[in-house]
Amino acid sequence: MKISIINFLKEQVGLIVALLFLMFFFSIKSQYFFTYSTFITIINQVPHILLLSTGLSVVLIVGGIDLSVGSVLGLSGAVLGILLTKGCSLPLSIFMCFIVGILCGLINGFVITQWRIPAFIVTLGMLEAGRGLTYLFTNSITQYLGSKLDIIAEPNLVGIRFPLLLSVFVVLFIHFLMIYTPWGRHCFAIGAKEETAHLSGINVRKVLLSVYILSGFLASLAGLLHCARLSSSDPNAGIGYELSAIAAAVIGGNSLSGGKGSIIGTMLGVIIIATLEVGLVQISVPEPWKRVITGMVIILAVIIDTYRGRIKIFRKNG
C-alpha cells in the first residue's frame, strides 16, 4: 500500500504541484480564498463535471471520444424533470433518467462498433440529436422541481454534500476497475493498439460498447445531480460541458490518442479547473481574461505532462 501511494504521488506530482501553486497564488491575492467556505464552494461545484470527465476519460483511454456527454446530461435531466412534474415517483423517474443515459451510450457504441464510423462523428450527431430531443420534450421550458430532489442535494457532512460523496465514490470505483480488473486492462490495450488487442483475444466490440454505455450512464447520473443542484431541469443544461470534460481529462494526463491516462488524474484536472474558476472570480479578473488564462493553463498542463514524460525516458536511457 505504501508503495502504491508513493507511486501515485510520483505519477501525479505535476498536477499536485500545479494545484498547490494555484492555491498558494490565490491565497496571496485574495484574503477570502484560503477559507473553509471557499473550499466547500469549490468542491461542491464539481460533482457533475467530475462524472462527465470520468466517463470521458475511459472513452479517451480506449482511443475514442464522446462529444455527446453534455447533451446526454441535458436529455436525461429533462426526462427526469418531466416525469417528476407529471407526478411520477422519485425512484421511477431516476430509473428512467438512467435508462435514457444508457440508451444514448448504447446507440453511440453500437453505431461506432457496428459500422466502424469514427466516434467523433457519431457522438457529434448524438450531441445535436440529444439537444434537439431535450428541447422537444421540455418545450424549451425550465421545469422547476422545488424540493423534490432535495433528498439528493441536501444531505451533507460538515458542508460536503451527498452529490460530491457519490461522485468521488464513483470515481474511485472506476479507477479500481481500470487498474485491477481485466476489463480495465483491455481498455488500455485497445487504446494502445486495437489490432493487437483484437489478435490477443480481446472482444474489442464488447469492451468498446461497454465503455460508451458507461459514459452515457455517468452522463445521466451527472444529469440527476445537475437537476438536484438547480432544483430544476433546465433544457440548456450541459451545453459546452463536453469541452470542459475534455479539458479536465487532458489536464489530468489522458492522451487524446488513447492507451494512456488515469481517472485520478482526471479528478485532479477537474479540481484544478474548479479552483481556477473560483480563484479567478475572487481576485476579480475580467471574464474574457478568465477564458484566456484557463486556455493557457490547459496548454501549460499538457506541456508539463510531456516534459515529465521526457524526464522519465531520459532517466531510463541515461
Next chain:
Amino acid sequence: MKIKYISKTKHALTVLGITVVLCFSYLSCGKTVDSKQEEKEGKKPRVALIMKSLANEFFKTMEEGARQHHKEYSSKYDLIVEGIKDELDINRQVQLVETMIGQKVDAIVIAPADSKALVPVCKRALKAGIIVINIDNRLDVDVIKQNEIQIPFVGPDNRKGAKAVGLYLAERLQPGDPVAIINGVPTAYNAIQRRLGFLDAIKEKELNLVADENGDWEMSKANKVVSALMTEKPDIKGIFCANDSMALGAISALKTGNFMDKVKVVGFDNISAANELVQRGELLATADQHADQLAVYGIEYALECLKTGKVPEDKETPVDLVIKK
C-alpha cells in the same frame, strides 16, 4: 541522446516560463491595486453585481454604468462585477452566486439567466445573511412564493415598453396586416413580458399575427428564422423583435431577400448599432430602458437596504420609446 533531451526540456521550460510570467504580469498589474485598497479601507459594504453574458453589449453597458457609479461613490461601497460567457450558462451563474456567498459579500445584485433555476441559490444567499436584489430579468413569482422568500425586483416594466414600441409599429400598418414576433429565450421572464406587450399592441390595432417564432435573443438565429419566414410568408408587413440584436439579424435577412421597403421592424433595448439604424430609418423604433442605469438602480437599492435593514418593495424604472429624430 542526452543532449537532445536536455535541449528539449530547456525549450519546454522556456515556454513554460514565458507563460507563467505573462500570467503574473497581467494579474499583478491589473487588479491588485483595487484589492489592496479594499484591504486598507476595511469595512465598506461589498456589493456583487452578477450579470448575464458580458459579451452582449446590453450587459456591457450595464456594467460600465455600474463601474461609473462606483467611481463616483467609491468611498461608500466596493463593487465586484461578474458575468457568464453566454446567456444559457445557468450552472456557471449558480457557481458565481455560490462563490460570492463564500466570499461573504454584503449584497448581491443579480440579472438571472433563468427565472426559476436561480431561485434556490438566491435563497441560500439570503440564508447566509446577504441582501439579494433582482434586476433585468424577473425571478419567477410563483417559485419565489414556494420558497417562502422575498427578493425585490428593480427594473422596467417590459410589457409596457414592448406595448409602446409595438403600438408605434402597429399605427403605421392597416388592421389585418400580417405581422410576426421574434421572441427571446422562451424561459426568460423578459421574453415572455415583451411578447405579451407586442400581443397587446397587435390586439389593440387588430393586426394579424401569422408567426410567433423563437430567436433565442441572438442575431444569427433571428437572421435564419426571418429568412425562412419571408420565403414562407412573403406578405408579412411588420416584425416585432424582442431585442435589438435580433432586430439587426432580421434587418440583414430582409436586406438579403430584398424585403426592406415592404417590412417594418422594431426592436428593444436601444443598443448603439440599433440606434444608428433607427436614425437611418432602417429600424422603425426601439425602446430604451436606460441600460447604463439598470444595474445602478439595483446597487443603489441594495445600499439603501443595507443602511435601513428593511426589505424594499419592487421598484419600476422608466422605459422610453426611441424613434428617428
